[in-house]
Structures are given as C-alpha cells and as structure tokens.
Amino acid sequence: MKVLAVISLLCVLSIGYCQQSNIVQLAEQLGANTLVALVKEAGLADTLSGAGPFTVFGPTDDAFSKLPRAIIDYLKRNKTALQDVLKYHVVSGKVYSSQLSNELQAASLLAPAKIRINIYQDGKVITADGSPVVKPDQNATNGVIHVVDRVMFPIPLMSMVDMVKADRQLKTLLTAVSAAGIASALEADGLTLFAPTDKAFQNLPPGTLDGLLKNKTALTDVLTYHVVKGTTFSAGLANGEKVATLEGKDVSFSIEQGSVKVDNAKVLRADDAVTNGVIHVIDSVLLPPTYKRHFRVEN
Incomplete structure (x- = not known):
C-alpha cells in the first residue's frame, strides 16, 4: 500500500511520470483551472474523461485572463458558443509534438474548423493558430495535452x-x-x-x-x-x-x-x-x- 501511495504522489508531482489521469484530471493537475471549470460548465467533462483518445490544446489560466471579460461572460451565458470554442481546442486521436509539421491543418472536434500548426525557428517554436505551445506532450490515460498560452479565439471560419x-x-x-x-x-x-x-x-x-x-x-x-x-x-x-x-x-x-x-x-x-x-x-x-x-x- 505504501508503494502505491508513493507512486500516486509521484504522478501528481511529476506529470508524465506515469499515466493515471484522464484529460480533465490532468488539466487540473497542470493548473488549468479556468479550462476545467469551463469544460464542466459546457457539459464536456464526461466526453473528455471518456475513452478518446484526444489531443487537447489547453490554454493556461493566464491565457483566458487575456480575453476581454465581455467575451468570457458571453461564453458563460451561451452554452453552445462555449462548447464550440472548447471543441475547437480538441483533436480526435493522440498527436504528439514530434508528429506535428509546419502548415498541418488538424481537424478539430468543431467540424469543419481546423487548427493550423506552424513550426518556427528550427522547431523551437510551435504554434496552434498562432498560440505558442509552452508545455507539449503532457500524457493522460486517454490522450495528450499541449499547453498553450493563448485561447484560440475567434475561431477562424472565414477566408x-x-x-x-x-x-x-x-x-x-x-x-x-x-x-x-x-x-x-x-x-x-x-x-x-x-x-x-x-x-x-x-x-x-x-x-x-x-x-x-x-x-x-x-x-x-x-x-x-x-x-x-x-x-x-x-x-x-x-x-x-x-x-x-x-x-x-x-x-x-x-x-x-x-x-x-x-x-x-x-x-x-x-x-x-x-x-x-x-x-x-x-x-x-x-x-x-x-x-x-x-x-x-x-x-
């Protein structure tokens, strides 16, 4: 029992040491509190805790704080719009950073919207719709999270x-x-x-x-x-x-x-x-x- 307790503690303190958390649980451990709260408000927690696998471009709390308050309030009032924004941050399947390529367009869960991946400075900078990936390849039992420092909003739907x-x-x-x-x-x-x-x-x-x-x-x-x-x-x-x-x-x-x-x-x-x-x-x-x-x- 003591060994199991130590392993569980290591999983919490060192994300990626073992894969005991689903997407939602891992997001909480990564400190993405706003993302988790919005996922729950949108009714998507069960989906992202399910079998998947999913790849999530997860904005930090600071990323959400950069959005105008009026936009956050609107999304909280409009569940469909909130679901759309969050689905746009999710790709079906498990895609690691090593599998990303410049100008790749990954189909999001919000069809037909796609996430454009760009790679700059000899691979040192990876962006998803312009938002830098600041912590890639965070493993969950049902997928992977790439932490990004900007919310991908507005969703690009126009040419x-x-x-x-x-x-x-x-x-x-x-x-x-x-x-x-x-x-x-x-x-x-x-x-x-x-x-x-x-x-x-x-x-x-x-x-x-x-x-x-x-x-x-x-x-x-x-x-x-x-x-x-x-x-x-x-x-x-x-x-x-x-x-x-x-x-x-x-x-x-x-x-x-x-x-x-x-x-x-x-x-x-x-x-x-x-x-x-x-x-x-x-x-x-x-x-x-x-x-x-x-x-x-x-x-």
Missing part, C-alpha cells in the same frame, strides 16, 4: 478575402484587391497578409492611390508586396528577420518592447487567423523600393 470584406477598416484594401484582380491569389492556402487600414491609404502622398488604381501592374506589385507565402504568426517572428513577398522583394521585421513593425509599418492588430492563413493589420502602406522612389515616399 482571407472574406475577412477583408468583413472588416470596416479595410474598405480601401478591398477596392484595391478588386481593381488588381488578385482576389483569387489570396485564396491560396498558407498565406500571410499585411493589411493596411483605410487611414494608411489616406496617408499616402496626394495622387499616389489614384495613380495606383489606374495602373494595374503597379497596383498588383504593391499589393503582392503585402503578401508572404507561408503562415507567419507573430510568435514566429524574429527581430531583423526578412521574408520574401509574392512581389519578389523582401520585407523585414523589427521587434522592440513588444511593438512589431514590418518595414516601417506598425502592426496595429496581429494574428487574425483565417482559414487559409493569417492577417496582420498595419498602419502604413508598404511600397517596394522601386515604387518608394517613383512616388517619392520616404519610409
């Missing part, structure tokens, strides 16, 4: 183009995309879009926007300079990193005191996950070097 259409700040960008005829290109999978706001377009030198809208080739060059092939969430960025755009030239990133810039444009809103990638809203229009000189824009 990149549909998200641009829905955002009231991006009307000028939508007009430009339509004029250039590149909407279909933005439907490809695994893209990153740096989306200038309407105000960003207004801040261009007088006549610049009109000139671009009248020159489809130039407009296409400028717009494709805002698109990177590959899904680049903010957690995957490194200071001074350069990436190639669809236009062909590189954009560079700078990170200072939590503020992220692409070239000299400040990221106003990062990590808007969409079904085919991610959008970062920026405060300035990016111009390829040749167009900066042509329009005499100094960035």
